[in-house]
Amino acid sequence: MVVVSALVLMAPACSSGGGTVGGNSNPPDPNPPDPTALAGPFAFGVWLQDPVHQSGGRTTAELYREMGITHWMGLYEWPSEANRYPGYNLHAAQNLKDGGFMVYAGGDQSAIDWNAAHPEFADTFVGYLAGDEPDMTKQWVPAHHPDVFEATCELLRTNDPSRDVWANFGKGFAKIPWPGYQAFPGPTIQDDHDKFTNFLDLVSVDFYGLTDSYEMPDYVGVWTYGKAIDNTRYYVDANPMNPGLPVWGFVETGNPWSQTSGLYPVMPPELIAPTVWNLIVHGATGVIYFAHDFTAAGATGTYPIDHPEVGLAVRAANASVTAFGAVLAAPSEPGTTVTTDGGVGVVALTKRFQGATYVFAMGDGNETYKHGLGVHAVIALPGAGDTVEVLGESRSLVRTGGSFTDWFGPYQLHVYRLAGN
Secondary structure, three states, X not given: OOOOHHHOOOOOOOOOOOOOOOOOXXXXXXXXXXXXXXXXXXXXXXXOOOOOOEEOOEEHHHHHHHOOOOEEEOOOOOOOOOOOXXXXXXXXXXXXXXXXOEEEOXXXXXHHHHHHHOHHHOOOEEEEEEEEOHHHHOOOOHHHOHHHHHHHHHHHHHHOOOOEEEEEEOHHHHOOOOOOOOOOOOOOHHHHHHHHHOOOOEEEEOOOOOXXXXXXXXXXXXXXXXXXXXXXXHHHHOOOOOOOOOEEEEEEOOOOOOOOOOOOOOOOHHHHHHHHHHHHHOOOOEEEEEOOEOOOOOOEOOHHXXXXXXXXXXXXXXXXXXXXXXXXXXXEOOOOEEEEOOOOOEEEEEEEEOOEEEEXXXXXXXOOOOOOOOEEEEEEOOOOOOEXXXXXXXXXXXXXXXXXXXXXXXXXXXXXXXXOO
């Protein structure tokens, strides 16, 4: 069966407010979808890990694969072996190949040369990492000056067009505006962002709204992760030379900061799935886990491995997404609108798959309600049937006049299926 119950932070069913809210107002679909037909891969990456490092006699490559990780996002100093041992590169590459990972690593000509010399790993090393957070460090890191960074990306794409070029960005993309950002060389922030993304194939953004001790108290919570995707999407799509790039989001598993004065001292395991889904309903097509923890009490580079309860939460979150992987891979359908009766919105992602319409809808948050809020939502969409199956919840609703109503607990996700046109 399709399971979505693990995605609920606070999700009591609510039958108040009318016959179509939360109840079995229509009999279940006599021809429900085959769950195996809905499932499929989704891009789950892990940031800057060592695939040959061992824990309990097993490599990190093995352990992350069991959590559902599919992409290895960055390899430290790759392909230099200066701080490794002779033969490390081949050892690491073989581990990654054996695990079936897709790898983005290296950001200069030496990485291009290594890939050219090792065609046996062509299906493993699929892209380059041009840089990390140049938008936050461009004033004092020469390589992150927009003109220099643009040239680096162009070199990678030109000298090896067979592989993607990826870069990760920070608060300069995640916030509109970020107070710490100055256009340089400008004259506008968008001009700089265009230079950063002109020669990219993939963009990611990290914003850690649950643990960031540097953010204002009102700009924290699960909702800030989806907001980072929205803002990055705004900047990316405004680039006339290279619009429409896929955008991935980050989720921390511990605490990326040495301080513990954020909304939570470390990422609560029970919030990993809602955070992952908040990214996805806002349009992220991939998720990258930040596995380092820098708190003084237990600094580690492999937090979800060192803390089994966190690893299990990552695995459950990934499984809840891949249960709908084939649906999520379908093109998004425009036209869905949502209104609520409370102080937060409900975000909806609509897909058309195998003759049915699927709506992934999630209660959101904001500056006032950083922990979310329970609301009734009216979801309106064109071109769908009138029986609304709520997948994984053994209930159905009725679409009347083009819309239906349901109750959302704080950061609760519902997945709806509407058969027919």
